[in-house]
Amino acid sequence: MKQFNWGVVGTGQAAHLFASDFSYAKMGELKAVASRDKACADQFAAEFDIELAFVDYFSLINSPEIDVVYIATPHVHHYDLVKACILAGKAVLCEKPFTLNEALSQSLYDLALEKNVFVMEAMWTRFNPVIEQVLEWVEEGEIGSLHSVQASFHFLASTDPSHRILNRELGGGALLDVGIYPVFLAQLLFGKPDFVQNQAVIGDTDVDVFEQILLGWETGQLASLDASIISSNPNRAILSGEKGYIEIDSPWYKAKSCRLVDESGNERAVEFDFSGNGFQFEVDEVNRCLEEGLTQSPNHSWQDSLELISTLDEIRQDMGVSYPCEEQDDHHDVHEHHHEHSHHKH
Incomplete structure (x- = not known):
């Protein structure tokens, strides 16, 4: 069995959670970290016992010692970093959202196909044993x-307007940060929606801070979803069926338990005893796919990722939230078709 060496690009909260869960993965070694701040890179390396600390993202990406790169930088940098990984022939697991919009994501998946490189959006929730259990019950x-x-x-995010979550320059807002999870769950169950509606609150920094989203399918299903970076909530998920319902315990996106309740009120609860937050399961999936020589995961495929960002694009267009890099077209006209119907807020 090949031992894959991993590198982490970025040292923010996602990177910390990922690195602390990495030790629970079945295989692989976390061998390198990169941060543009030397003190951050050194501190992160010391905290997680990582051998190599780089102060330049591209040095890590091009290091011959690294097989797989996990990207955990602000959303706006994902495109350039994933592209560099693909061109360096490195397998890549990139934090969600994979990129800011469908056109950018599509161009990277096209490149990965051409270069035959494994790429996956880091939708860690997909690999949580609770989600697997729920899918099994539904199927x-x-x-x-x-x-x-x-x-x-x-969740209650930072109120600092320069923080990435409120910063329009960095692809901030509730939708791409946390709204992506409920939309992911709905599409995992029902596929891409036929109808999309939303109500959003746009904050002082011109990004969305709270939204309620209603998705509909021609086959008769509905999803009622909400996301916020200015409030607290139990963060449960409920799936309603003709013969009962399934409740995923709070917080559903990293739950360790779920229950099935039939129409008579009989309850079947299942609990999973795993360590950490559950990031180890996506690591296991990437290692498994690499071992099998795949370029994408059958469980969160490129198509799944594209359909997800496509729905988010539609919601964001309706909200009138766009990002500066989408307007500058600095990625060779890949956004052209978005322009004709963008509502820009001035």
């Missing part, structure tokens, strides 16, 4: 036909 018809899903992801 086995345990609650009959599934009619709807309700899911929330709220």
